[in-house]
Amino acid sequence: MWHLITAPIVLPMLTALIIMLPPVHYSPMRRRWVSMISSVLQLVLVLTLLFQVQANGMVHYAIGNWQAPFGIILVADTLSVVLVCLTSFLALGAICYGSAGEDEKGSFFHPLFQFQIMGINGAFLTGDLFNLFVFFEVLLIASYALLIHAGGKNKTRAAVHYVVLNLTGSAIFLISLAVLYGTLGTLNIADMAQKVAVLPAEDLMLVKSGGLMLMIVFALKAAILPLQFWLPATYSSASAPVAALFAVMTKIGVYALLRVYTTIFGAHAGELSDIAGDWLLPAGLATIALGAVGVMASHDFRKLVANLVLVSVGTLVSLVALQTELSAAAAVYYTVHSTLVTAALFLIADLIANQRGKAGDRLVSGRRVTQPVLLGFMFMLGALTVAGLPPFSGFVGKLMLLQAVIEPGQRIVIWGLVLLSSLMVIIALSRAGSTLFWRISGNDSDGGKAHPLQVFAVCWLLLASPLLALFAGPLTELSQQAAAQLYDTSTAVHSILGQPLKEVSP
Template sequence: MMQHLITLPILLPLLAGIILLLPPCGKNLIIRRWTAMFMALLTLIASTVLLQQLLQGGPIVYAIGTWQPPFGIVLYADPLAVLLTILTSFLTLVTTIYASRGDDKKGSFYHPLTHFLLMGVNGAFLTGDLFNLFVFFEVLLIASYALLMHKTDKQTTKAALHYVVLNLVGSSIFLIALGILYGVLGTLNMADLATKVAQLQGDDIYLAKIGGLLLLIVFALKAALLPLHLWLAATYSRAMPAVAAQFAVMTKVGIYAMMRVFTMIFGDNAGELSGMATTWLWPLALVTLVVGAVGVLASEDLRRLTANLVIVSVGTLVAMVALNNEQATAVAIYYLLHSTVGCAAMFLVADLIGLQRGKVQDRLVNSRSVAEPKLLGICFVLCAIALAGLPPLSGFIAKLWLLDAAWESKIAWVFWPIYLIVSLATLVALSRAGTSLFWHDNPQQDEQFEDAVYAGKRRSFAVLLMLAVPVLMTVFAAPLTEVSQHAAATLHNTQVAVDTVFALAKGQ
């Protein structure tokens, strides 16, 4: 019975999306909200139970329709994949709570779309073959297109158009890459690919390399790695805040795909194709860090600043992926969890601040003070401390671990100064934002907050729930780092994945 548990992070959101479209949920907003929250919580619980099973018994493989690998559709769950399904389910739950205060009234089908997006993201994390990775990419992208248009205005439509066009191009490149790899290797099952890549000879090696590099382009686009990052800041800053918070995990799908493909398939055991992505990833990661920091300093509002912080996190994560060792992967997993939740929380805080500052919204200019300075001030400070990597929150632990992981490599002399300067720039930008929003206010413009929208219990609870994560990641840093190290070790031990998948094929 427990082997079917792997399907629940995909099936539950699919079921939720269908239920939310049908009566009575489709016609009654209150029922729709509570159903959406319940199903998101159920998906979170299922993912957590699945992680416990993995930590006790190792990776799980599930053949859909009993068609055995490498020919059938296979789901593969290891600690890394399931940690990310937990993260995505948590973000969906919190943003659903936040949006149910009224944001879900701004467009049709918000709640079904969030669950279809959750299904696509979880499916991308749990799939065991490249073609179904493409399928789940398309599922999450279709849902994200509609969610971007949930808040309809001219600027949002323009940002959404750029996002759609770029991702359609990315999907085309993805299909070309899959065609090349299938033509050369005769399979798209990841475990099967891992065994066959090292056996390539002659011109087939170069064809497989072309396919792999085309996949790298696709994943770089999904992750917003420079120079394919230009869509992110405008898209995330113009999306509805709850949507932007949920989208904080979207770039991590691209990062995860890089980890999985260029460790499992084109990793150390890939013969002449070993480490083929490192040459490209390392310089692009450093430049992305620098460009993200420049964007953070140049941001004129808090939402765009947060969107650029997402780009900084992408550069940091890709730098760890480029190191291609267990310690770097372990810190990347811990940092990924921390940075995703931190950026998502800041998107929500930016919205609350904007709702209480009148026409200037969250722009970093001299204006009236917010109506709830204590609540929003505390929330902003906690977000800023986490994202700037200051003690005592989890960002500080992640920063020290990142520097330690880089120190043991040959590129520490490059990464350390760049990362520390970027961290300083982040601290300066967040400090400037805080003083602009909370200190440089103009009491004469307060107007008794007649048009201010107060946070309310539901929005406050959602933001505080999100901000509890960096605190808990600090309190439980020891067990969480152990889980991250275990997930990294499982990812880098390709033979475990191969043996697990083909043991299923042999009926063992």
């Protein structure tokens, strides 16, 4: 049964290969059906995997039966499987939207999409840092091509910046892995946790430098200040389904921060425990502030949504920096909420742009959209959710976030900044909505109506918000279970290595 752990990686890889082979490759309709059916199957399989993990606890899978710390290990705990479920749910909506015609504006859309899903799922499920690097490269190579899908000067400029920065990050990643492997003799996450706990004093600075270099890499992937400047231009220039899938990309960096600085450099690590905390909290808070200012200053709706991604990243990084089970549980719930709603808003921005003529999604007066009631309702639901207003999932996520801040001094800063940024988001979205739907000039738009697949995709992603609020009780319990497993390093090490976590050396 535990061969099922490999399905989120193997299935999208096989799907991409099938799509590139005749006779599927020569028929756009066949490519679409194969991609969509595979996405549905992936979602069913990962939900089955989630139920199995909940019933049996964390498990690991050794590829080729080469056991840890020597073999390639996949680890399925509640946190990783929840994020794989999130990716599969998001991918289905994005692929359906792309299958309405966006996929035919460039080459190899569906194979690249499937390869990126493979890389994202692999990054969440891997049990060692070297394979985390490998899966990072898989998803990044696919994202390079998807970013310039359909071409255009803006996409090419954004792609150049994106590629250069990520290549730099990959180089730093390799250097940090070399330092850590040379010192610890392993890159298996559980084994590293074991080795760090009994690290000789003369190796402390080397391991600390390697760990902090990892923080730089993950901060770049997550787009944390001051390494965030690539994100607004990149996300706003990407095609709508690609930008929707990119909504989960920054969460991989946040996940890596959470996993590495809890499992490897957690409370058991002695002098190396919480080595990133002093850096992550101010960086996260500054990212929230910068994202909120960017939301207020945006002149088009796509860039506004891209800055909303920055706000969500800053919020998540601040939760990671708190290093408690409460904050980790809040981060899990908030990750699911923020990823799905920002992805939906990217799709809504594209629908609005297609129906406003030359004005597009720019926040200026323009033609009336062809479907004002449908798009207006979608916009309102997305705006209320992302702003954190009741009774939607954003309110539950913000409430969990505020409850996770325990220290009085931190409450003043974090509560104040989070609530102020929420107010700025409400103001910016209110202004954007009134401009896009009420400031009408010229003749009515002659833009076509939204394709049924596009409407389904947006509704699929937006539906998550009321469901996350309606089932907030069991979902917050699931988040708490994920956080408890994450912080139970001793059980994880014993399960993977077959030996208890050693005590910190005196």
